[in-house]
Amino acid sequence: MRHLLLSRHLLRRRSGSSSPTAHDHRLPLLRALSSAPSPVSSDADLRKYAGYALLLLGCGAATYYSFPFPAGALHKKAVPFKYAPLPEDLHAVSNWSATHEVHTRVLLHPDSLPALEDALAAAHRERRKLRPLGSGLSPNGLALSRAGMVSLALMDKVLDVDAKKKTVTVQAGIRVAELVDALREHGLTLQNFASIREQQVGGFIQVGAHGTGARLPPVDEQVISMKLVTPAKGMIELSKEKDPELFYLARCGLGGLGVVAEVTLQCVERHQLVEHTFVSNADEVKKNHKKWLSENKHIKYLWIPYTDTVVVVQCNPPSKWRTPKLTSKYGKDEALQHVRNLYRESLKKYRTETESNDPEIDTLSFTELRDKLLALDPLDKDHVMKVNKAEAEYWKKSEGYRMGWSDEILGFDCGGQQWVSENCFPTGTVTKPSMKDLDYIEKLLQLIEKEDIPAPAPIEQRWTAHSKSPMSPASSSEEDDVFSWMLAKGRKLQRSSSITGAWRKVSGMIILHTNTGPKLRFQRTRTN
Secondary structure (H helix, E strand, C coil): CHHHHHHHHHHHHHHCCCCCCCCHHHHHHHHHHCCCCCHHHHHHHHHHHHHHHHHHHHHHHHHHHCCCCCCCCCCCCCCCCCCCCCCCCCEEEECCCCCCEEEECCEECCCCHHHHHHHHHHHHHCCCCCEEECCCCCCCCCCCCCCCEEECCCCCCEEEEECCCCEEEEECCCEHHHHHHHHHCCCEECCCCCCCCCCEHHHHHHCCCCCCCCCCCCHHHHEEEEEEEECCCEEEEEECCCCHHHHHHHCCCCCCCCEEEEEEEECEECCEEEEEEEEECHHHHHHHHHHHHHHCCEEEEEECCCCCCEEEEEEECCCCCCCCCCCCCCCHHHHHHHHHHHHHHHHHHHCCHHHHCCHHHHHCCHHHHHHHHHHHCCCCHHHHHHHHHHHHHHHHCCCEEEEEEHHHHCCCCCCCCEEEEEEEEEEEECCCECCHHHHHHHHHHHHHHHCCCCCCCCEEEEEEECECCCCCCCECCCCCEEEEEEEEEEECCCCCHHHHHHHHHHHHHHHHHHHHCCCCCEEEECCC
């Protein structure tokens, strides 16, 4: 176009068809199209845009420093323009593992059943969404919602205990630990426990939580009756006598059918257990798996990647004829010493000599030491292998027996913040196990090594009986069915895309194997 205009302009000048004034209005256009800008125009533009840039920087600096940040601000003023103070009416809510967080202006705390009914009725009229929030133990952030949440933390009372029928009725906001304490004076306790006892009872049953034991079902099977508050229908009383179909569906309903307000649970007599922890290997586990699954009330395996170590934990009622030796061969400090030494050596490599001499290291528990070790270099396979081998050595020096009340023995220190992928699938019956559970873990460990995944220990394996709840991962109509639960864990160390990506690679590998091996019944990825 430029060449065309220039050619036409020159032709007109040569032919004399245009007077000097006739084409003066075209000169700006020709200058604009010309490849050689005027020096005067260029300098003016430069000064103009430099002024704009200075003005923009000045406005940005003034804006940034005009917002005062309180000392306890949740968002630190670390990067210019990135953070702003949270409004006073905005609630920051995260799950227990701190892997998910949302901000919401609607966080309700009803303190009674009528208040809960009013809150849900108002949300229904205004067509607002509300999600029930428990203790946030769900690793996938299931309960978190920006639209709004309702917490039953203030509805935490024990309403009735029937010692003769061994039942207890509670408000759904009570924590499992508080319920167990209240049952103690009545000589009762719950049939089984998950690793952590900080769950609210409502969430405890709604997510299909589970302990371990091939003859013991998930905790939703302990529910006898419940009160469910719904947006449109108000409060509904459910039991297997009144409406069995809706009852079984709602007792493990993930909060999707309404908010559980009250629950009546079947309890058992308070009892003691003897825990036997010992180290085995894959071959020995295969040889004894059927026997161990059948003979032990509670059993779990802790598989340690890149080693041949399998930690076996068996829990049973005390024997009347045999009293185990409760003292361990090694003391606590002896069992931990090599882990402490590894941490000090790693600090010298990754941090400083001064930090490695910190006396506080000697006060850390094993799980705290493991978390700190993994935090130093979580994506280095060789480093993670060293940590795993140190864990294997720790368990070898921790073999032995201990006895205590069931709620104390069945609790398990999972460590710090975590990413977890959990799968559940059927594995035959107690008398005829299919052995798919051991095939699964064998292929999983092979995949970890083949893909060079920095997978930390342990990969935990548990078992439960079936549940009649259709939404339960262990749902089955067959009374004798046994389900295996696989929990592969990774430390939630920091909000890093590289760490997240590495753990998603592990999670994806687990899902891939599940689809090519045992039938996938349930998969929840904690990327809580």
